Amino acid sequence: MARFAVRIILVIWVIIWAIFLIRPLFKKDLIRDYSNLSKLSAEGKRAYVTGPRLYEFIRVCNQTMPKSSSYEVVGIEKDSLEHRRVRYYLYPNTEKKEPEFLLIYGTKDYKREGYKIFKILDLDRYILRRVQ
Amino acid sequence: METLFLILFWIIFTLGVGYSVLKLLFFRAWPFFVGEALALSYGIGIATISIQMALMSICGIKFSALSTVLLFLPLILAALFLGLPARLRENRHQAGGLHRKSVLQHPPRDAAKMTFLEKFFVGIISFEVIYAFFRTLIKPMESYDSIAMYAFKSKIFYLGRMVPKDFFKSFADFVPHIEYPLLIPLAEAQFYTFFGSLNDHLVKIIFPLYYVALLAIAYSICRRSLNRRAALFFTFLLATIPQVTDFATNGYADIPFAFYCSASFFYLYLWLKDKRRAVLALSFIFSVFAIWTKAEGLLFTLINAAVVSICMVKEKRVSLIGAVYALVSFLAVIAYVLGWRAIGFAVNSDFAGAHVPLTSKIITGFKRIPAIFYEYQIQFFGPKKWNIIWILFIAGFIVGFKRIFSKELFPVTMAMLLVLSGYSMVYMLSSAPQGFGWHLSTSGSRLFLHFVPIAVLWLALMFKELKLEI
Numbered sequence: 001m002a003r004f005a006v007r008i009i010l011v012i013w014v015i016i017w018a019i020f021l022i023r024p025l026f027k028k029d030l031i032r033d034y035s036n037l038s039k040l041s042a043e044g045k046r047a048y049v050t051g052p053r054l055y056e057f058i059r060v061c062n063q064t065m066p067k068s069s070s071y072e073v074v075g076i077e078k079d080s081l082e083h084r085r086v087r088y089y090l091y092p093n094t095e096k097k098e099p100e101f102l103l104i105y106g107t108k109d110y111k112r113e114g115y116k117i118f119k120i121l122d123l124d125r126y127i128l129r130r131v132q
Numbered sequence: 133m134e135t136l137f138l139i140l141f142w143i144i145f146t147l148g149v150g151y152s153v154l155k156l157l158f159f160r161a162w163p164f165f166v167g168e169a170l171a172l173s174y175g176i177g178i179a180t181i182s183i184q185m186a187l188m189s190i191c192g193i194k195f196s197a198l199s200t201v202l203l204f205l206p207l208i209l210a211a212l213f214l215g216l217p218a219r220l221r222e223n224r225h226q227a228g229g230l231h232r233k234s235v236l237q238h239p240p241r242d243a244a245k246m247t248f249l250e251k252f253f254v255g256i257i258s259f260e261v262i263y264a265f266f267r268t269l270i271k272p273m274e275s276y277d278s279i280a281m282y283a284f285k286s287k288i289f290y291l292g293r294m295v296p297k298d299f300f301k302s303f304a305d306f307v308p309h310i311e312y313p314l315l316i317p318l319a320e321a322q323f324y325t326f327f328g329s330l331n332d333h334l335v336k337i338i339f340p341l342y343y344v345a346l347l348a349i350a351y352s353i354c355r356r357s358l359n360r361r362a363a364l365f366f367t368f369l370l371a372t373i374p375q376v377t378d379f380a381t382n383g384y385a386d387i388p389f390a391f392y393c394s395a396s397f398f399y400l401y402l403w404l405k406d407k408r409r410a411v412l413a414l415s416f417i418f419s420v421f422a423i424w425t426k427a428e429g430l431l432f433t434l435i436n437a438a439v440v441s442i443c444m445v446k447e448k449r450v451s452l453i454g455a456v457y458a459l460v461s462f463l464a465v466i467a468y469v470l471g472w473r474a475i476g477f478a479v480n481s482d483f484a485g486a487h488v489p490l491t492s493k494i495i496t497g498f499k500r501i502p503a504i505f506y507e508y509q510i511q512f513f514g515p516k517k518w519n520i521i522w523i524l525f526i527a528g529f530i531v532g533f534k535r536i537f538s539k540e541l542f543p544v545t546m547a548m549l550l551v552l553s554g555y556s557m558v559y560m561l562s563s564a565p566q567g568f569g570w571h572l573s574t575s576g577s578r579l580f581l582h583f584v585p586i587a588v589l590w591l592a593l594m595f596k597e598l599k600l601e602i
Binding site: 002003005006007009010012013016017020021034037038042045046049050079081084085087088091092094095 | 595600
C-alpha cells in the first residue's frame with residue numbers, strides 16, 4: 001500500500017514535470033528561440049538577446065568613442081535590464097554625470113547645451129559630444 | 133579544438149586544487165564516492181582560487197593563468213605527497229580489517245543490475261543535465277542579475293587583471309550592490325583568465341557544473357541512509373524541480389550558493405552521526421564559501437552553529453569540537469560583518485536603513501507577517517516552480533509528525549525551521565529602496581531555492597523513518 005502511494009506520487013510528479021518542461025517551449029516560444037539561436041554566431045546571439053537595434057547602437061558606441069570615455073545614456077530607463085546591458089557592454093567606458101558623450105537611444109531631436117552631434121546612426125540613435 | 137582544450141584545462145586545474153584541499157583534510161581516511169569527491173573538488177576548487185585571486189589583488193599581484201597555477205603548485209604537491217603514504221596506509225588497514233564501521237564509509241558497492249525504475253531515474257537526471265548545459269550555452273549572459281551583479285564585476289576584474297584597489301569606493305555609483313560577496317565575479321574572471329579572453333558565453337558553463345555537483349552530493353548524502361533506488365529517487369526529485377533547473381542555467385549565484393550551504397549542512401549532519409573531525413572542518417569550509425558567495429551565507433553559518441549547539445543540549449553531552457565549530461562559525465560571521473563595516477558597507481544595502489529606530493523596525497516587521505506567509509503559500513503550492521516538493525514536505529510533516537524530532541531527523545528538522553524563521557526575519561527587517569513588497573516578490577522563490585536540497589534530504593530521511601519503499 002505504502003509503495004503504491006509512493007508510486008502514485010512519482011506519477012503525479014512526472015506528469016507535472018513534463019507539463020512544465022514542455023509548456024514554455026510553446027508558450028514562451030522557446031523552440032523558435034532555440035532554433036534561431038542555434039544558427040547564430042556568438043555576436044549574433046548577443047544581438048538576438050539584447051535586441052538587434054540596441055546591440056547595433058552599443059557596437060557603434062564602442063567603435064566610435066575613445067576607450068575609457070565617460071558617457072550618459074538618454075532614452076533608456078535607468079536601472080532597467082537594457083540600461084544594465086549598455087553599461088556592461090560599454091565598459092571600460094563609464095557612465096558619469098556631466099560626461100563627454102551623450103548616447104541618445106529612441107529619442108528624436110534631443111539637445112543639451114554644450115553638446116554637438118558626434119555620430120548619427122539614424123534619426124533616434126545618435127551620439128552627442130561635449131564641446132565646452 | 134583549442135576552446136575545448138582551454139575549458140578542459142580550467143576544469144582539470146579547478147578540480148585539482150579542490151581535490152588537493154580535500155586530500156589534505158582527509159589524508160588519513162578517504163570517505164568519498166568518486167562522483168562526490170569530484171563534486172566537492174569542483175566547489176572547493178572554484179572558491180579557493182577565487183579567494184586566492186582576492187588575496188592576489190590585495191597584494192597587488194595581477195591575475196594570470198601562470199601565476200595562479202604556480203601559487204597553487206605547493207598545495208597540489210603537498211596533497212600528492214601526503215596522499216601517497218595515506219593510500220599505502222589505507223591498504224594496510226583494509227588488509228588487516230582495521231577500518232571501523234562508519235556512516236561515512238562507502239556503502240557496499242551495489243553490483244546488482246539496475247532495475248527499470250532506476251534506469252528511468254538515471255535517464256531523466258541525465259536528460260535534465262544535458263538540457264541544462266544546452267539551455268546555458270545556447271544563450272550568452274542575458275538575465276538581470278547575471279549581467280548587472282556578476283558579469284559586470286567580472287569584466288572589471290578581468291580587464292584590470294585584479295580587483296581594482298579602490299573598487300568599493302570609486303565603482304560604488306556605477307556597479308549595483310557593490311557590497312555583494314565576490315565568489316561568482318571572481319570565478320568568472322578566473323575562467324576568462326584561463327581562457328585568455330572575455331568569453332561571456334562559455335563562462336556560463338560554471339553554473340550547470342554547480343548543478344551537477346549539487347546533484348552528486350545530494351545523491352551521496354541520501355545513499356548513505358537509503359538504498360540505491362531510493363537515493364536515485366530523491367536525486368531525481370531534486371534534479372527535476374523547475375526552479376532548480378532554471379537557475380542552473382541563468383548565471384545567477386543561487387545554485388552555487390545552494391551547493392555551498394547544502395554541502396555545509398550535509399557534512400555537518402554526517403558529523404552529528406559520525407563525529408569525525410575532518411567532516412566538521414569540511415562543513416565549516418563550506419560555510420565560509422557560502423558567505424563568500426552570497427550574504428545569506430551568514431544566516432546559514434549561524435543556523436549550522438545553532439543546530440550543533442541545540443543537538444549538544446539535546447544529547448546532554450558537550451563535545452569540545454562541536455563547541456569550537458559553533459564558536460568559530462559565530463566568529464566568522466562577526467568577522468565578515470565587521471570587515472564589511474570597515475570598508476563602509478552594510479552586509480546588504482537592502483538592510484541599511486540604520487536611521488530607522490529598532491522599535492519601529494520591529495513593529496513594521498510584525499505587520500509584514502501576513503504578507504510573508506502569503507508569499508510562502510504561493511511558493512508552497514506553486515507547481516510551476518516547485519512541482520509538488522513543498523506539498524510533499526508539508527504532507528511529510530503531518531504524516532510523520534511523531535518522527536520529525538527523532539534522532540535521525542532532528543538536526544534536519546531544526547535546520548529547516550531555523551532557515552524558514554531566519555528568512556522570515558530577513559523580510560521583516562528588509563528596507564529595500566524599492567519597497568518590502570518588491571523585495572519579497574522578487575527574491576522569495578530564490579531564497580526557497582537555497583534550502584530545497586536540505587528539504588529533499590529531510591524528505592529522504594522521513595521516507596526512511598516511515599519505512600516506505602519505491
